[in-house]
Amino acid sequence: MFKRVVGIHVGHDASACILSDSGISMHLREEQLSSVKHFSGFPVKALQCIKKLIGSEAPDAIAFSTANPLYPATENSWIVDLKGSTSDLTSRYPNLPEHLRARSSTLSYIYEGFEERLHTSGRSLKALFDLGICDRTPRFYVHHHFSHASCFRVMGLDFSKVLTADGRGDGISSAAYAISSSGSLSYIGHRAAEASLGALYQCATEICGFLGIDSEYKLMGLSSYGKVDRRWADKIHEVVRSRALWSWRPYREVYPERSPNNPLQALVPIPVLIDARRDLASADFAATVQHVFETEMIGLLRDYLEPGDRVFCSGGLFLNARCNQRLVREFPTSSFQFFPDSGDSGLAIGCAAAATGRTLHDFTPFVGQANKCVDTECESNVLGEWVRRPTDFAFLVEQLLLGKCLGLCVGRSEIGPRALGARSILVNAFRADLKFELNARKRREPFIPVAPSVLASDASRLMELNGGEEFMLKTVNARPLLQEIAPSLVHVDGTVRPQVVRDDDTSIIAEILREVKRRTGVGIVANTSLNRSGYPTAGDLQEACECLNEGVVDFLVLGDEMISRKLGPRRALN
Structure with missing residues (x-):
C-alpha cells in the first residue's frame, strides 16, 4: 500500500488532497484559492499549496478522479473502473493516443475562453512537475463513482452499504456497493x-x-x-x-x-x-x-x-x-x-482513498486551507483599517446579542460547502429580522433559509433529531419551543438544517455557544458560510477581511485575536 497519495479532481469543483497513514493531511478546493466559485478546471493553486506542505519529498502515488485517462501511459498507469477492478492503462485503452486526441478536442470546445484551466496547459503540467510527479510515479485513474464511494474510508465508521448519486460522472448517475468485513467495496449495480x-x-x-x-x-x-x-x-x-x-x-x-x-x-x-x-x-x-x-x-x-x-x-x-x-x-x-463533502470537490479525497485501500480513523472536516495571523503584508492588500484585540468571548457574545454579525476565520477551513465554525458568520438566533438581515448582508434571495448551530444539550428540546446532524446535511422538524424563541431560524415548512455541537467541544464556535447559553439559557446561534455575494467561502485571511470591509460582518475572529473596523466600510453596500 502507498503511504502518501495525492488525489486530484479535475473539472467542476476542482480540488486536490494529500492522504497519508494518519488521515487527510490537507484538502484544498481551488475555488477558495482562486476566488472563482465552483472553479472548473485543473487545481493548479491547490497543488502548489500541497507542494509547500510536503516539501522536496515526492508523493508515493497520484490518483485522478476519473476513469478517462488524462495523460499518455507510463509503466505504472492504472485504471480503477466502476466495479473497483484495476487494470493496466494500455490494456484498457489500446488506442490511447487516439482517445486522448478526441478528449482534448472535446475539452477544447467546452473550455473555449478558459484554455489555461485545461489539464494540458503549461501551468497545469508545471504544477505536476513541481510536485515531483514523473514517469515512474504510479498513477491511478479512479472511476468518478468509485471515487465518491471510496470516501467512506476516511470516516472510520462501520458501514454496510455505500450509495453514490450525482449528475453523470464518467457516464454514470448513481451506483451502489456493499462493504465486506475486510473493508473492500463490492459492486451491486448502477444507473446510467x-x-x-x-x-x-x-x-x-x-x-x-x-x-x-x-x-x-x-x-x-x-x-x-x-x-x-x-x-x-x-x-x-x-x-x-x-x-x-x-x-x-x-x-x-x-x-x-x-x-x-x-x-x-x-x-x-x-x-x-x-x-x-x-x-x-x-x-x-x-x-x-x-x-x-x-x-x-x-x-x-x-x-x-x-x-x-x-x-x-x-x-x-x-x-x-x-x-x-x-x-x-x-x-x-x-x-x-x-459525507460532508459529497459534491465533486470531495472526489480528490475519494480517489486518493481508493489508491491507498486503507480505512482511516479520527476523521475531522477541518483539513482545508489554513488561516494566517494578521500581518502588514496582508493588511496592505485589504481595504479598511482594523482594530485588533485579544479574543474576548464575553464581549463577542454581548455584541452578538446586540445585533452584530460575527465572522469566524479560525484554524483550517472545512471540507464541503457547509459552514461548521471555521469559516462562518454567526448571528443572534433570537432576532425577529434574522433572515432578512443576513440575506441582505450577503445579497442573496430573501427566501433562502438560515441554519442554526446548537449545543447537543439543547438540540433535542428544540428539534426532532434522529442522528447525524453534525454536518448540516439534512433538515429536521422544529419543535414548538424553537418556533417560539427563534422563529426566523425555522423555514416556512417547519424545518431547520442544524449543526449539533458537542458541549465539551473545544472549538471557538462551541465557546461562543456556551457563552450564549450562559446568558440566555439556550446555546444556539444562526450560522452561515463566511463569504461575499458571488464568491466562494473565504479560505484565507485576506478574503475574510474583505467580508469585514464590505460590511458582511462586524467583527472577525481569527483565533486568539479578533479584529473590527475602525472607520467603517469604505465600499458601501448596494
Whole structure:
C-alpha cells in the first residue's frame, strides 16, 4: 500500500488532497484559492499549496478522479473502473493516443475562453512537475463513482452499504456497493446518465433562471414556499422513468445572455419542464420538481437497501438537505451518514482513498486551507483599517446579542460547502429580522433559509433529531419551543438544517455557544458560510477581511485575536 497519495479532481469543483497513514493531511478546493466559485478546471493553486506542505519529498502515488485517462501511459498507469477492478492503462485503452486526441478536442470546445484551466496547459503540467510527479510515479485513474464511494474510508465508521448519486460522472448517475468485513467495496449495480436525477434538478434550476451546478440550493429553498401540482408531477415522473435522453451543451450556447465565470455545460431544456414552468408559479414549479426528485430518490434507494443497513452516501445529490430528511424518514430501520463533502470537490479525497485501500480513523472536516495571523503584508492588500484585540468571548457574545454579525476565520477551513465554525458568520438566533438581515448582508434571495448551530444539550428540546446532524446535511422538524424563541431560524415548512455541537467541544464556535447559553439559557446561534455575494467561502485571511470591509460582518475572529473596523466600510453596500 502507498503511504502518501495525492488525489486530484479535475473539472467542476476542482480540488486536490494529500492522504497519508494518519488521515487527510490537507484538502484544498481551488475555488477558495482562486476566488472563482465552483472553479472548473485543473487545481493548479491547490497543488502548489500541497507542494509547500510536503516539501522536496515526492508523493508515493497520484490518483485522478476519473476513469478517462488524462495523460499518455507510463509503466505504472492504472485504471480503477466502476466495479473497483484495476487494470493496466494500455490494456484498457489500446488506442490511447487516439482517445486522448478526441478528449482534448472535446475539452477544447467546452473550455473555449478558459484554455489555461485545461489539464494540458503549461501551468497545469508545471504544477505536476513541481510536485515531483514523473514517469515512474504510479498513477491511478479512479472511476468518478468509485471515487465518491471510496470516501467512506476516511470516516472510520462501520458501514454496510455505500450509495453514490450525482449528475453523470464518467457516464454514470448513481451506483451502489456493499462493504465486506475486510473493508473492500463490492459492486451491486448502477444507473446510467439517461436516468440522471441530477440532470432533472439542474435543468429545473436553469429554467427557473438560476445558475446550474451552482444554485440548486436556491431551487430547494424556494420549493418550501410552493405546492406540489400532482398533474405536472405525474408528467415529469413519466419522462424521468422513460429514461429521457438529456442533452448537455456549453452554457454559452443554451443561455447566451448569461456569462458564468466557469466553462460550464447547461442542459438543453426538455419540453415537459418548459411547459410546467410556464403553467406554474415559480414556487409551485420548484415544489413539484422537489417532490419528483425525492420520490425518485426513494425508489433508487429501495432498489439497493435492506432493513438495518448502515448506509454511507456521497455524491452531489446528497447535498439536498430536504431530500436527505425524507430518505431518513422513509427508511427508519437504516442509519445514514452523508459525507460532508459529497459534491465533486470531495472526489480528490475519494480517489486518493481508493489508491491507498486503507480505512482511516479520527476523521475531522477541518483539513482545508489554513488561516494566517494578521500581518502588514496582508493588511496592505485589504481595504479598511482594523482594530485588533485579544479574543474576548464575553464581549463577542454581548455584541452578538446586540445585533452584530460575527465572522469566524479560525484554524483550517472545512471540507464541503457547509459552514461548521471555521469559516462562518454567526448571528443572534433570537432576532425577529434574522433572515432578512443576513440575506441582505450577503445579497442573496430573501427566501433562502438560515441554519442554526446548537449545543447537543439543547438540540433535542428544540428539534426532532434522529442522528447525524453534525454536518448540516439534512433538515429536521422544529419543535414548538424553537418556533417560539427563534422563529426566523425555522423555514416556512417547519424545518431547520442544524449543526449539533458537542458541549465539551473545544472549538471557538462551541465557546461562543456556551457563552450564549450562559446568558440566555439556550446555546444556539444562526450560522452561515463566511463569504461575499458571488464568491466562494473565504479560505484565507485576506478574503475574510474583505467580508469585514464590505460590511458582511462586524467583527472577525481569527483565533486568539479578533479584529473590527475602525472607520467603517469604505465600499458601501448596494
